[in-house]
Amino acid sequence: MAKLGIDKEFLREFSKLEKTVQQRVLESFGKFDAATHAGAHLEKITNARDDHFRTIRIDQFWRGVVLAPESGDSYTLLKVLPHDDAYAWAQRRTASVNTATGRIEIRDTEAIDATLPALSQMAASAPARLFDGVKDAELRKLGIDEQTLQFARALTDPVQLDASKSFLPQNQWDALYGLAAGLSPEEVWAEVGAFTTAGEVDTSDIGAAVERSTDRVVLVDGPEELMVMFERPFDLWRVYLHPQQRRLAESSFSGPAQVKGGPGTGKTVVALHRAHNLAQAGAGRILVTTYISTLPATLSAGLKLLADSPGVLDHIDIRHVDQLSHQIYREQHGAPLLLRSDQEKELWRSAARKAGAHFSEAFLAEEWRQVVLAQEVTDADDYRAADRTGRGRRLGARQKAQVWQVIWEFRQELRRRNLSTHETICIEATRLLNDRLEKPYRHIVVDEAQDLSPVHWRLLRAAVPQAPDDLFLAGDTHQRIYNSRVSFRDVGIAIAGRSSKLNINYRTTAEILAWSLGLIRGERIDDMDGGLDSIAGCRSDVHGMTPELKGFGNWDTELANLTKTVTDWIAAGVHPAEIGIAARSNYLVTATEASLGKDGIPVRALASASTGEDAVSVGTMHRMKGLEFRCLAVVGAGARQVPLPNAVTAAEEDQITHEHDMQRERCLLFVACTRAREQLSVSWHGASSPFLTALA
Numbered sequence: 001m002a003k004l005g006i007d008k009e010f011l012r013e014f015s016k017l018e019k020t021v022q023q024r025v026l027e028s029f030g031k032f033d034a035a036t037h038a039g040a041h042l043e044k045i046t047n048a049r050d051d052h053f054r055t056i057r058i059d060q061f062w063r064g065v066v067l068a069p070e071s072g073d074s075y076t077l078l079k080v081l082p083h084d085d086a087y088a089w090a091q092r093r094t095a096s097v098n099t100a101t102g103r104i105e106i107r108d109t110e111a112i113d114a115t116l117p118a119l120s121q122m123a124a125s126a127p128a129r130l131f132d133g134v135k136d137a138e139l140r141k142l143g144i145d146e147q148t149l150q151f152a153r154a155l156t157d158p159v160q161l162d163a164s165k166s167f168l169p170q171n172q173w174d175a176l177y178g179l180a181a182g183l184s185p186e187e188v189w190a191e192v193g194a195f196t197t198a199g200e201v202d203t204s205d206i207g208a209a210v211e212r213s214t215d216r217v218v219l220v221d222g223p224e225e226l227m228v229m230f231e232r233p234f235d236l237w238r239v240y241l242h243p244q245q246r247r248l249a250e251s252s253f254s255g256p257a258q259v260k261g262g263p264g265t266g267k268t269v270v271a272l273h274r275a276h277n278l279a280q281a282g283a284g285r286i287l288v289t290t291y292i293s294t295l296p297a298t299l300s301a302g303l304k305l306l307a308d309s310p311g312v313l314d315h316i317d318i319r320h321v322d323q324l325s326h327q328i329y330r331e332q333h334g335a336p337l338l339l340r341s342d343q344e345k346e347l348w349r350s351a352a353r354k355a356g357a358h359f360s361e362a363f364l365a366e367e368w369r370q371v372v373l374a375q376e377v378t379d380a381d382d383y384r385a386a387d388r389t390g391r392g393r394r395l396g397a398r399q400k401a402q403v404w405q406v407i408w409e410f411r412q413e414l415r416r417r418n419l420s421t422h423e424t425i426c427i428e429a430t431r432l433l434n435d436r437l438e439k440p441y442r443h444i445v446v447d448e449a450q451d452l453s454p455v456h457w458r459l460l461r462a463a464v465p466q467a468p469d470d471l472f473l474a475g476d477t478h479q480r481i482y483n484s485r486v487s488f489r490d491v492g493i494a495i496a497g498r499s500s501k502l503n504i505n506y507r508t509t510a511e512i513l514a515w516s517l518g519l520i521r522g523e524r525i526d527d528m529d530g531g532l533d534s535i536a537g538c539r540s541d542v543h544g545m546t547p548e549l550k551g552f553g554n555w556d557t558e559l560a561n562l563t564k565t566v567t568d569w570i571a572a573g574v575h576p577a578e579i580g581i582a583a584r585s586n587y588l589v590t591a592t593e594a595s596l597g598k599d600g601i602p603v604r605a606l607a608s609a610s611t612g613e614d615a616v617s618v619g620t621m622h623r624m625k626g627l628e629f630r631c632l633a634v635v636g637a638g639a640r641q642v643p644l645p646n647a648v649t650a651a652e653e654d655q656i657t658h659e660h661d662m663q664r665e666r667c668l669l670f671v672a673c674t675r676a677r678e679q680l681s682v683s684w685h686g687a688s689s690p691f692l693t694a695l696a
């Protein structure tokens, strides 16, 4: 019986075809095995460079290009194009088997042949070439074959390599890209070569290569599966991993391990697969946790997609980290009475008055959280000796004594009134867990790890015994949108040697990614382990439109433009549910919802958690975390809204906190913009945000 595979690249393209063509594709391939009697309805291509391509009729105008092995009957759908383009596409290309990975690759041989002479000519007079430092043998080991080697040897500039991405075989281009970005051959092997196959590769066996290419080709079992795949290509990716992701999801680590990487590189996908694999292995209960309040629902939905048997999910708890601490606290002490934020301000004011000290509530609250709680300071001596790096305002001995006095008064008042904060609950829960011999979990998987605070980390450390595969952390410090800063070493989590980075962004187009990366370029961002982090190698293979940036005279005209943008997207075939709108403040979000609603566009407020409708989602930039949209508009990106003035500490009050706040606001805009898959529009009224001005 004929087997059908679909090239994942085509899955992305499918959604952009007209609805009637999509329907015809489904009909043609839905009955593929019944209709394919030894490839009877597949047409050979005349003047082909490679005999492995065939076309299949979709309708009068459209044809599918299929890869057909010389023996056997498993076929892979690569493209659907207008008739002449389909033939031209196939005539230019050749299929081959990567010598190192054994996987299928397709190259545009005509483009390589056309480009090489000019490149070689330029290289002849160049003082150096791009890969002078890498030996032929090393390149071959990474799967670079003779044609690509010749091409690589003629490159003198990374820009030429970038330009060749569309025509070189993908695995080989990835290897060259890694080397050009400064990775050693061993590091490139870890990223690209993680594909390794057992034994010698038979480079003539295209069929076997397709079967090995589980990262690229999705095998379809029948018409229903084909339908699901086309309807929900983004869900489907969760089941097919890049080999580097697979390694991270399946390896055993001798202690805490971490996956980092830029936005959309599949860190959450890895975290979910890992939790699922650990559950299947059955060594004990698993906690999947995060600090982002909306994420547990997304993680839960993702895990449901992965689990083929519901029993597996019974071993996994998915909850916000504060939910865990509250539960442990409640088991011992009953329900806590929580301090409200207005109460907290009042308590700081009165504690400062009692101590005769003149510090703002904001400064005191931050000092308590960032120094006292973060470093487990318990008395005045500890506080005097505490490390205040990261706090901008210097304090002399007398001032420190005063601050400590205020903090002491504040804590006394909390005790007197029997009030708790999330932090004090977390600290008490940690104490309770440290006293227990039996820990509640055998494995903990953390998503968006950059947003947890030191008290959270101590809680998690206490909730799982120190053992192989105890903690797995997924995160990106460039996407930190809360105030937490942590050094793993200080909270007893040793990652050394067990940290990996993902570089391929699967969500966003290269254009949106490059523009968004510009927002955070030059920012010094920590790696939570005593050093600085970088996402410089983060890249996307998919191309699309450049982000649209527009300024307006006032909010009303900006909103009128938003209606037009959204209407155009919908008219172009994007479902309202595939559209997101983000703004910095609740005020702007509410005004946006009202305006779109008045203009007859179906909207749903992300804050109200309703789902299921085909409506445009509107929410704050914070709410965007964990979501993604085909088209996304960021509105109100003006100088008076981003950064949000009342979320930024004045530089005069505390220079370092001011800088941290500014960085967080910048990262927040970065997070919002990187939720867009295909199109991004950023608008403002009045002067534009300084983050955008800097970019221009």
Ligand SMILES: Nc1ncnc2c1ncn2[C@@H]1O[C@H](COP(=O)(O)OP(=O)(O)OP(=O)(O)O)[C@@H](O)[C@H]1O
Residues within 6 Å of the ligand: 234, 235, 237, 238, 240, 241, 242, 245, 261, 262, 263, 264, 265, 266, 267, 268, 269, 270, 476, 479, 505, 506, 507, 626, 628, 674
């Ligand atoms: N191997 C893969 N192949 C194709 N798509 C993938 C792959 N891995 C992840 N994706 C898709 O990429 C998108 C981003 O994945 P995910 O949310 O896991 O990234 P992330 O690194 O956690 O992102 P962020 O840091 O921005 O929150 C999702 O749509 C996911 O389905």
